[in-house]
Amino acid sequence: MSAVLVVSRLAKSFGGVHAVREVSFELAAGELLALIGPNGAGKTTCFNMLNGQLAADGGSVRFEGRELLGLAPRAVWRLGVGRTFQITATFASMTVRENVQMALVSHRRRLREWWRPTARLYREEADRLLGRVGMLEQAGRACSVLAYGDLKRVELAVALANEPRLLLMDEPTAGMAPQERIALMALTAEIVRERRIAVLFTEHDMDVVFAHADRIIVLNRGRLIAAGAPAEVRASAQVQQVYLGSRGAH
Amino acid sequence: MLSSFFIQTLNGLASASTLFLVAVGLSLIFGVTRIVNFAHGALYMLGLYAAYSLIERLGVTPLGFWGGIAGAALAVAVVGALIEMLILRRIYHVPELFQLLATFALTLVIKDAVLWAWGAEDLLGPRAPGLRGSVELFGKPFPQYDLALIAIGPAVLGALWLLLNRTRWGTLVRAATQDREMVGALGVNQKWLFTGVFALGAFLAGLGGALQIPREPAQLFLDLAAISDAFVVVVVGGLGSIPGAFLAAVIIGLIKAYCVGVGTVELFGTTFAFSKLTLVAEFIVMAIVLVLRPQGLLGRPHGLQRVAAAHVEQPLRPAGRALRSAAIVGLAALAALPLATTGYTLVLMIDILVFALFAASLHFLMGPGGMVSFGHAAYLGLGAYGAGLLLKAAGWPMEAALIAAPLVAAAGAAVFGWFCVRLSGVYLAMLTLAFAQIAWSIVFQWDAFTGGSNGIVGVWPAPWLAPRPAYYLLALALCGGAIWLLRRMLFAPFGYALRAGRDSPLRADAIGIDVRRVQWAGFVVAGACAGLAGGLYAFSKGSISPDSTMAVSRSIDALVMVLLGGVQTLSGPVVGAALFTWLQDLVARGTDYWRAVLGGAILVLVLAFPQGIVGALRAWSGAREQR
Numbered sequence: 001m002s003a004v005l006v007v008s009r010l011a012k013s014f015g016g017v018h019a020v021r022e023v024s025f026e027l028a029a030g031e032l033l034a035l036i037g038p039n040g041a042g043k044t045t046c047f048n049m050l051n052g053q054l055a056a057d058g059g060s061v062r063f064e065g066r067e068l069l070g071l072a073p074r075a076v077w078r079l080g081v082g083r084t085f086q087i088t089a090t091f092a093s094m095t096v097r098e099n100v101q102m103a104l105v106s107h108r109r110r111l112r113e114w115w116r117p118t119a120r121l122y123r124e125e126a127d128r129l130l131g132r133v134g135m136l137e138q139a140g141r142a143c144s145v146l147a148y149g150d151l152k153r154v155e156l157a158v159a160l161a162n163e164p165r166l167l168l169m170d171e172p173t174a175g176m177a178p179q180e181r182i183a184l185m186a187l188t189a190e191i192v193r194e195r196r197i198a199v200l201f202t203e204h205d206m207d208v209v210f211a212h213a214d215r216i217i218v219l220n221r222g223r224l225i226a227a228g229a230p231a232e233v234r235a236s237a238q239v240q241q242v243y244l245g246s247r248g249a250h
Numbered sequence: 251m252l253s254s255f256f257i258q259t260l261n262g263l264a265s266a267s268t269l270f271l272v273a274v275g276l277s278l279i280f281g282v283t284r285i286v287n288f289a290h291g292a293l294y295m296l297g298l299y300a301a302y303s304l305i306e307r308l309g310v311t312p313l314g315f316w317g318g319i320a321g322a323a324l325a326v327a328v329v330g331a332l333i334e335m336l337i338l339r340r341i342y343h344v345p346e347l348f349q350l351l352a353t354f355a356l357t358l359v360i361k362d363a364v365l366w367a368w369g370a371e372d373l374l375g376p377r378a379p380g381l382r383g384s385v386e387l388f389g390k391p392f393p394q395y396d397l398a399l400i401a402i403g404p405a406v407l408g409a410l411w412l413l414l415n416r417t418r419w420g421t422l423v424r425a426a427t428q429d430r431e432m433v434g435a436l437g438v439n440q441k442w443l444f445t446g447v448f449a450l451g452a453f454l455a456g457l458g459g460a461l462q463i464p465r466e467p468a469q470l471f472l473d474l475a476a477i478s479d480a481f482v483v484v485v486v487g488g489l490g491s492i493p494g495a496f497l498a499a500v501i502i503g504l505i506k507a508y509c510v511g512v513g514t515v516e517l518f519g520t521t522f523a524f525s526k527l528t529l530v531a532e533f534i535v536m537a538i539v540l541v542l543r544p545q546g547l548l549g550r551p552h553g554l555q556r557v558a559a560a561h562v563e564q565p566l567r568p569a570g571r572a573l574r575s576a577a578i579v580g581l582a583a584l585a586a587l588p589l590a591t592t593g594y595t596l597v598l599m600i601d602i603l604v605f606a607l608f609a610a611s612l613h614f615l616m617g618p619g620g621m622v623s624f625g626h627a628a629y630l631g632l633g634a635y636g637a638g639l640l641l642k643a644a645g646w647p648m649e650a651a652l653i654a655a656p657l658v659a660a661a662g663a664a665v666f667g668w669f670c671v672r673l674s675g676v677y678l679a680m681l682t683l684a685f686a687q688i689a690w691s692i693v694f695q696w697d698a699f700t701g702g703s704n705g706i707v708g709v710w711p712a713p714w715l716a717p718r719p720a721y722y723l724l725a726l727a728l729c730g731g732a733i734w735l736l737r738r739m740l741f742a743p744f745g746y747a748l749r750a751g752r753d754s755p756l757r758a759d760a761i762g763i764d765v766r767r768v769q770w771a772g773f774v775v776a777g778a779c780a781g782l783a784g785g786l787y788a789f790s791k792g793s794i795s796p797d798s799t800m801a802v803s804r805s806i807d808a809l810v811m812v813l814l815g816g817v818q819t820l821s822g823p824v825v826g827a828a829l830f831t832w833l834q835d836l837v838a839r840g841t842d843y844w845r846a847v848l849g850g851a852i853l854v855l856v857l858a859f860p861q862g863i864v865g866a867l868r869a870w871s872g873a874r875e876q877r
């Protein structure tokens with residue numbers, strides 16, 4: 001199985017503090033990889049370098065053989081990388097359907113059109129995606145009035161709109177009730193497996209991580225300290241020492 | 251040569267003191283209340299007038315003179331405290347844009363109050379007793395009073411430093427500047443803190459004005475001149491930073507003085523009149539600083555600011571059958587109007603059409619685009635002057651000149667917009683104002699090409715368009731068409747991308763939208779539409795001047811029209827423009843104090859209908875439907 005994403009020796013420091021040091025890992029198609037670590041371990045920094053929001057100090061991030069470092073988030077997306085945010089980011093003045101249509105219009109490079117109404121573009125396709133995440137009944141509602149869990153589903157549909165081969169999900173279940181978390185992550189796992197999308201996600205909820213991740217990598221103080229199948233990581237003495245001690249907090 | 255350089259340096263430092271006094275008050279008020287006080291220039295002007303009257307009454311003795319200046323500053327402080335308690339206190343929670351408008355409305359009211367109390371004549375005050383002469387410096391005479399002014403700036407800076415760092419009240423002010431909510435949570439009575447800071451800021455503005463009494467006559471245009479200067483100083487120095495305001499005042503004071511000192515220079519065979527560049531120079535400094543260091547020289551970085559949306563906007567709904575039929579009937583009625591009348595009504599209707607397009611173009615920018623422009627008149631003016639100059643100077647036929655008007659404005663919007671889309675919120679609004687002032691200054695000062703303050707006359711339409719009904723129908727077709735086009739754009743992907751960038755820049759970027767580029771395109775489209783309005787305006791009036799097309803007040807007119815109708819509605823700007831133009835026509839003919847009436851109306855609007863008329867109607871009908 002060839003790797004979709006190859007991260008090697010990724011590094012970033014903020015004014016002398018090494019937030020991420022020499023982190024390397026790989027990710028294969030259809031694989032769900034969880035990136036975990038205690039607070040301040042460098043997860044978010046790592047994430048933001050992958051998606052183009054933050055410039056890296058060194059290393060490389062190759063997606064299907066192409067270097068991502070130095071690209072703007074929108075260029076990363078154009079290559080086929082979807083993403084969801086820790087705090088949902090949707091267009092509040094648009095309906096659920098329009099949010100998805102917007103991503104489809106952008107994917108097909110029709111953003112510059114100034115005559116034909118957006119409402120008629122890719123409507124069926126948007127509805128298919130919304131149906132897949134269970135949001136079709138609410139397609140006509142404004143995003144500003146949705147419950148938080150539903151917004152997360154809309155984000156998932158938006159992230160799927162450009163037929164990504166890689167999905168970056170920053171804390172996909174943050175801010176949700178425990179029941180909703182399991183449901184959303186199960187849905188995500190189902191969708192990405194049927195489409196063979198590689199997924200990298202960070203997560204605080206260990207139940208979610210151990211239930212759905214194929215593999216886990218553990219960061220501590222900017223370094224990768226363990227990587228492997230859930231069972232291996234769970235058994236690692238080093239991980240237990242630096243990380244699982246804080247498990248009780250969740 | 252060297253001695254004149256020193257003298258110009260001293261001149262620059264003297265004017266820097268005045269700039270600092272006005273700007274530091276503005277900065278203090280912003281730091282604590284987060285209100286950009288547009289009325290600060292009016293308070294400065296009020297200080298100058300009050301000092302004139304007080305000194306006249308007290309007598310031109312040292313005691314009378316300095317007592318008069320102190321009394322004037324205190325009187326302005328009282329006015330400031332009253333403004334804060336009666337008006338500003340009610341609008342701290344409304345969006346920044348409304349606060350700016352409310353304080354602009356105060357400017358209008360104060361201007362007319364001054365006109366009523368002191369009249370329209372320029373009033374020249376006495377020179378300071380004991381400081382009437384001049385001293386010999388570097389072999390040249392230099393006024394003693396200006397030396398005193400040079401000392402007053404740093405003295406006030408020092409006094410403010412002591413006040414803020416050595417008193418309990420000052421500690422509270424500094425704390426509130428950093429974190430207002432926290433100070434409130436600690437049990438400090440914010441109301442009186444805010445009133446006190448506003449009074450102090452007003453005192454400093456009044457003092458700055460009063461100290462000018464021996465140097466320049468009290469005049470009615472000083473309010474806008476002072477506020478433009480103060481904006482520039484505060485933005486260059488960093489909003490909320492007192493040392494920043496001082497540094498910026500010195501830099502700008504010096505640059506202006508050197509421009510005057512250099513005078514007219516022969517460069518590469520052309521004459522450059524640097525002395526005429528003073529107005530432009532400070533705005534160029536501001537534009538450079540804002541682009542390179544958006545938070546100002548000594549300001550702290552600021553997060554994304556949003557000015558426009560008061561409430562979360564509802565999704566766009568295409569017009570229903572009823573609205574569509576109503577629009578068609580309305581257009582048909584408008585087209586048939588020349589059958590009923592060819593009189594003054596048609597003249598007024600042409601104005602309404604032109605301003606409806608102007609307002610709609612601003613709405614496009616500030617509503618869906620989320621970019622509030624305080625200088626939209628620049629594009630109206632560029633269109634008007636583009637058309638006028640192509641007709642008169644280049645000898646183009648009128649039809650071609652009119653077609654070129656939106657293109658000229660679009661070119662200007664492309665240049666200005668490139669800088670503007672790099673900023674957001676209040677800073678964006680100030681940069682748009684700065685660019686509009688640059689455009690105004692160039693047109694105003696470039697006599698040979700633009701006719702300067704007299705403008706251009708004889709800008710008449712082609713013979714077949716000269717009859718009033720013909721021109722009216724042309725305006726109806728072009729303005730109606732352009733407004734319809736703007737609406738189509740809003741429903742098309744381009745308009746959606748614009749709103750996407752406003753709603754969530756983060757998400758827009760993450761789905762491949764180049765937000766700055768889309769905003770830039772939005773700027774150009776809005777500029778082109780305003781330019782078309784400007785071209786139509788020029789040929790409808792027959793003459794154009796910088797003040798009728800490009801002045802700050804024109805930009806504010808457009809803002810009021812949009813807010814009158816409601817930012818969050820597409821039909822709002824058209825309704826607002828019609829109502830505003832009609833009311834202005836009605837009121838201006840009935841009274842000399844139309845500015846005060848307008849200002850009062852804006853205040854009522856901001857205090858009572860923050861959603862605008864169409865917004866309020868919609869909320870009202872929505873509430874009825876739910877019942």
